[in-house]
Amino acid sequence: MGGLVKRTAFLWVSTLSMVAVVGCQTGGSAAFTARNGVRVNPVNADVFEVIARPNGRKSDFWCGAGSYASRQLGAPDNALVYTVGGAGQGVTMKSPDAAQFSLKPPEQVSGATGRAGNWGPSVGQANSVGRARNSCAPPRNSDVS
Numbered sequence: 001m002g003g004l005v006k007r008t009a010f011l012w013v014s015t016l017s018m019v020a021v022v023g024c025q026t027g028g029s030a031a032f033t034a035r036n037g038v039r040v041n042p043v044n045a046d047v048f049e050v051i052a053r054p055n056g057r058k059s060d061f062w063c064g065a066g067s068y069a070s071r072q073l074g075a076p077d078n079a080l081v082y083t084v085g086g087a088g089q090g091v092t093m094k095s096p097d098a099a100q101f102s103l104k105p106p107e108q109v110s111g112a113t114g115r116a117g118n119w120g121p122s123v124g125q126a127n128s129v130g131r132a133r134n135s136c137a138p139p140r141n142s143d144v145s
Contacts, residue, residue: 034136037092043091048065051093066132087119
């Protein structure tokens with residue numbers, strides 16, 4: 001009977017370990033963090049969402065958009081990144097301040113909010129990937145743990 005208990009415990013530990021590994025693999029591959037600490041998540045094949053940090057700046061959105069477009073999507077510095085959804089409630093994370101971007105103009109994408117935000121970049125506003133990426137400021141000292 002002791003052998004059955006040990007085998008059952010081993011199966012539970014093995015199963016939980018496998019679930020933890022799979023969870024880490026799927027959760028970590030979708031999220032991207034820019035060097036200023038903002039998080040960027042894909043919405044669909046054309047749209048990605050930049051999540052502002054508390055007390056964020058408009059440049060934080062551009063930093064995240066430019067960094068993601070360059071590092072994750074392989075866009076060259078002279079490519080344009082467009083705002084396709086102004087700042088508002090996030091769709092990839094619970095956040096009141098998330099803006100959506102694309103390497104395509106707003107009229108060529110589907111699945112974006114298209115909303116006008118109350119702060120941050122306006123829908124249709126574009127920046128070169130290089131300029132957006134260069135807007136990155138390091139995290140403020142109060143943001144560092």
